[in-house]
Amino acid sequence: MSEDIVARIEANPKYHELVHKRNSFGITLSILMIIxxxxxxxxxxxxxxxxxxxLGAGMVTSVGIPLGVGVIVFTIIVTNIYVRRxxxxxxxxxxxxxxxxxxx
Amino acid sequence: MTKSTRSLIGLGLGxxxxxxxxxxxxxxxxxxxxxxxxxxxxxxxxxxxxxxxxTRWAAMKTKTAADFYTAGxxxxxxxxxxxxxxxxxxxxxFLGISGLVFAxxxxxxxxxxxxxVGWPVITFLMAERLxxxxxxxxxxxxxxxxxxxxxxxxxxxxTLVVVAFYMIAQMVGAGQLIKVLFGLEYIYAVMIVGxxxxxxxxxxxxxxxTWVQIIKAIMLxxxxxxxxxxxxWQFNFNPEALFAKAVExxxxxxxxxxxxxxxxxPVSAISVGMALMFGTAGLPHILMRFFTVPSAKDARKxxxxxxTWIGYFYILTFIIGFGAIVMLTQDPAAYYVPKMxxxxxxxxxxxxxxxxxxxxxxxxxxxxxxxxxxGNVFLGFISAVAFATILAVVSGLTLSGASAVSHDxxxxxxxxxxxxxxxxxxxxxxxxxxxxxxxxxLGIAFEKENVAYMVMLAFVIACSANFPILFMSVLWKDCTTxxxxxxxxxxxxxxxxxxxxxxxxxxxxMHNPKGSAWFPYSSPAIFSMTAAFVVIYVVSKLDNSKQAxxxxxxxxxxxxxxETGFGASSASGx
Numbered sequence: 001m002s003e004d005i006v007a008r009i010e011a012n013p014k015y016h017e018l019v020h021k022r023n024s025f026g027i028t029l030s031i032l033m034i035i036x037x038x039x040x041x042x043x044x045x046x047x048x049x050x051x052x053x054x055l056g057a058g059m060v061t062s063v064g065i066p067l068g069v070g071v072i073v074f075t076i077i078v079t080n081i082y083v084r085r086x087x088x089x090x091x092x093x094x095x096x097x098x099x100x101x102x103x104x
Numbered sequence: 105m106t107k108s109t110r111s112l113i114g115l116g117l118g119x120x121x122x123x124x125x126x127x128x129x130x131x132x133x134x135x136x137x138x139x140x141x142x143x144x145x146x147x148x149x150x151x152x153x154x155x156x157x158x159t160r161w162a163a164m165k166t167k168t169a170a171d172f173y174t175a176g177x178x179x180x181x182x183x184x185x186x187x188x189x190x191x192x193x194x195x196x197x198f199l200g201i202s203g204l205v206f207a208x209x210x211x212x213x214x215x216x217x218x219x220x221v222g223w224p225v226i227t228f229l230m231a232e233r234l235x236x237x238x239x240x241x242x243x244x245x246x247x248x249x250x251x252x253x254x255x256x257x258x259x260x261x262x263t264l265v266v267v268a269f270y271m272i273a274q275m276v277g278a279g280q281l282i283k284v285l286f287g288l289e290y291i292y293a294v295m296i297v298g299x300x301x302x303x304x305x306x307x308x309x310x311x312x313x314t315w316v317q318i319i320k321a322i323m324l325x326x327x328x329x330x331x332x333x334x335x336x337w338q339f340n341f342n343p344e345a346l347f348a349k350a351v352e353x354x355x356x357x358x359x360x361x362x363x364x365x366x367x368x369x370p371v372s373a374i375s376v377g378m379a380l381m382f383g384t385a386g387l388p389h390i391l392m393r394f395f396t397v398p399s400a401k402d403a404r405k406x407x408x409x410x411x412t413w414i415g416y417f418y419i420l421t422f423i424i425g426f427g428a429i430v431m432l433t434q435d436p437a438a439y440y441v442p443k444m445x446x447x448x449x450x451x452x453x454x455x456x457x458x459x460x461x462x463x464x465x466x467x468x469x470x471x472x473x474x475x476x477x478x479g480n481v482f483l484g485f486i487s488a489v490a491f492a493t494i495l496a497v498v499s500g501l502t503l504s505g506a507s508a509v510s511h512d513x514x515x516x517x518x519x520x521x522x523x524x525x526x527x528x529x530x531x532x533x534x535x536x537x538x539x540x541x542x543x544x545x546l547g548i549a550f551e552k553e554n555v556a557y558m559v560m561l562a563f564v565i566a567c568s569a570n571f572p573i574l575f576m577s578v579l580w581k582d583c584t585t586x587x588x589x590x591x592x593x594x595x596x597x598x599x600x601x602x603x604x605x606x607x608x609x610x611x612x613x614m615h616n617p618k619g620s621a622w623f624p625y626s627s628p629a630i631f632s633m634t635a636a637f638v639v640i641y642v643v644s645k646l647d648n649s650k651q652a653x654x655x656x657x658x659x660x661x662x663x664x665x666x667e668t669g670f671g672a673s674s675a676s677g678x
Contacts, residue, residue: 002671006664019667026228033228037221041377044214044363045370052362060348062361068213069419072220076415079224083408086232087401094668101670 008101018093022086029078040071140287143484148286151319151492152300158315162308169515169528172309173240173507174395177673179314181402185409188393190317191500192384192410193324193417195277195493196559199467201418205425206432206462206469209350209360212425214367216418218377222384223411227404230385233578233666234394235403239673241504242391243512246573249658250585251651252521255573256512258589262569262596263388263508266562267501268546270387273558274501275547278494284464285471285487290551298544301498305506305536310396313499320496323489325413328420331470331486334477335427343423350429360429372626376560379629383563386571389504400669421470428469431476432462439463439472498543506535557608560627564603568595568632576640578666581659584652587644595636602628 009015043051044064051064166172179187197219205212238244243259275294282293304312339345347361354360367373384390394403432439440459442449450458462468474486510532515523523531569592576583576591602623603609610621644652665671 003661005670006661009664009668009670010660015664015668019663022667030225030228033221033224037217037381038374038377040217041214041367041373042370044367045373048363059344060351060358060361061344062210064210064362065213065347068210068217069422071217072415072419075217075220075224076412079227079411080408082224082227083404086404091401097668098670 005101009097012097012100014093014097014100018090018097021093022090025085026082029082033075033078036071036074040068141285141484141487143480144286144487145484147484147488148491151323151488155300155312155316155319155492155495156303158319159304159308159312162311162315165311166307166309169511169525169532170240171311172529172532173392173503173511175310175314177396177398179396181397181405182409183314183318184393184397184402184406186321186413187314187317187396188390188406188410189413189417190319190321190324190496191390191393192414193321193493194274194497195281195490196273197418198324198328198421198493199281199470199490201421202425202428202470202473203465203467205422206428207466208364208366209354209356209426209429210362211364211366213422214363216422218380220411220415220418221377222381223407223414225381226385226390227407227411229579230391230574231394231403231407232400232669234391234574235397235400236666236669236672237578237662238395240392240395240511241507242388242570242574243508243516246570246577246588247516248577249655249662250577250588251655253517254589255577255585256516258592259570259573260508260512260517262386262565262573262592263512264505265596266386266388266566266570267505267508269558269562269565270389271498271501271505271543272546272550273555273562274494274498275543276550276553276555278491278498279547279551281467281490281494284468285490291548294544294547297494297498298540298547300495301502301543302536302540304495304499305502305540306533310503313496313503314396316492316499317496320489320492321413323485324493325417327474327482327486327489328417328424330482331427331473331477332420332423335423335431335473338431346423346426346430350426353433354429369625371630375625375627375630378633379560379563379567379627381567382571382633383565383567383629386566386569386574387562388508388566388570389500391570391574392504392507393500395673400672424470424473427477428473432469432472435476439476502536502539502543505539506532509535554613556612557603560608561599561603564599564627564629564632565596567629568599568636569593572633572636572640576637576644578662580644581663582644582656583640584644584647584649584655586647586649586652587640587642590643591636591638591640594639595632598632598635599628602632 051062051067053063055061055063055066165176170176201212201215204215234242234245237248241259241263243256243263246259247255275297278297279290279294282288282296283290286293288296304316335346336343339349351358351361394406397403397406436459439462441461441463443458443460444450452458462472464471471483471486471490475483478485510528514531515521515528572595573588573592577588605621605623606625606628607621608626610616611618
């Protein structure tokens, strides 16, 4: 019986839509995260001077500090963007797929 | 990377074991016992009484194996998020990172970021799939469509090895830290940690462990927030003013505003980054937390909250480190060790007395700052928080190790899935006692050893053995048992061997001459993790056995379950 349901889920185009949408969203955000993190690390490895540049004349705060805190804030934001979209839009679609599979 | 660079990494990554590079006597192993701090002890006793009360309540609810492993799946997403944060924000990250900021400024930030970036990876790739496929341990997920005995056995070994290295670092750190904070002997400190951790896990299982972690996370977040606010308040919430003052008083002056010695060669930088990023997604005690929530939705919520709290906490440690630079120099006599020459304190060219490093070592920056902003009572509170932090982390580790033995090895491999809940629960409790004794034993055995590399090694093994198996078995249809186990074994062995051959063990632990280490980078992850993935791919591709065909044919059903949650283990865990 549960195999039937699995087969029905697989046959439902909405299932493939869900998998495609959610996975490509997850992969896009992963790539953004990897660029942000390794970009920052490589910047430190190759261009320390620029990161040490002052934000403005007479200031001590360097470019690297807001940028680094920015990577932390960015991490928090992308994670929560994913969670929000997955828990609303994707989960609604998911519930629909399960409902349809159980109904027939 | 130079020796001092590696020592810096050791400080951030390991527990309190970096050599005297940052400040004289930064190695807590060399510090003498401090005077007994009664306020700190009283605060800690209150924490212990509360958590033991919770354990008693949890014990009444812990009747089945499912209760023991996953608190019956009844933890909410928000609670689990806090518990994950409590599991992850170790004393190393609190004291180690703020100490690193205190010593070097900017470089501490690089570590904070590294420790955080694993969380989005878990969120995007693992959290909901873990919840949908698993029941009690990550081996449930990895072995979902595979031959149980080899996959489970390997996953259990992967779990126990990671737990062992992580645990040793925590126990040694606990002993050294408590010696300094509470003025207790090392051996008593290690035994107190062992006994309390055993009580929580043995009687209260996952419910008690979760609440210990939640309470600790709240205490740590409140304490750290208060310190950061107190620092910022002094500078009218203007970070520029704080940095300006720090640059003025710090011995390295403007150098603390830009990246220093931490990252030299790009290969090491990326390799360390990979270990942190993907290792987080292979830590068994963290993965296990995803089975405590009722659904994939809650699993996502947990990781969203966990990332938020952990990220916020790392921003706080950065402010705390700078606060310590500014505030501790205002009263050096209280916080620094005088630099002695011929029995009297040395006097500099400017006629001012000369000070050596911080009292108690470089990792004490946050602790001293708590005294500077909140007096002795707040110092006691933060010291108690640091102790509670270690307890929460070791409890999670023990529970994870006990589950690997009872659920993966005993119930599945040894009893072929025919063990009843009562006997499985009994085995997990016996294992907990054993692990507690072993942890105390190892803590005592490694007292004088350099354990800085161990947390990093745990991360490297997690990212090179556990993570590739999980990732490939869940996301790649052609993956087979043989491929997964072969890749995992290669990842595990190469992590350990390359770590031994690197300077952090070859030179720092085995005392071979400087520069003689065969492996030149700070972390093997870039090689060991790649090797694991390649071996999984090649062996799976070459595997055309009946078993392999069966495993591939099971993939579509596994995928439906991992993506939609259809058939997922229910909230009650049965």
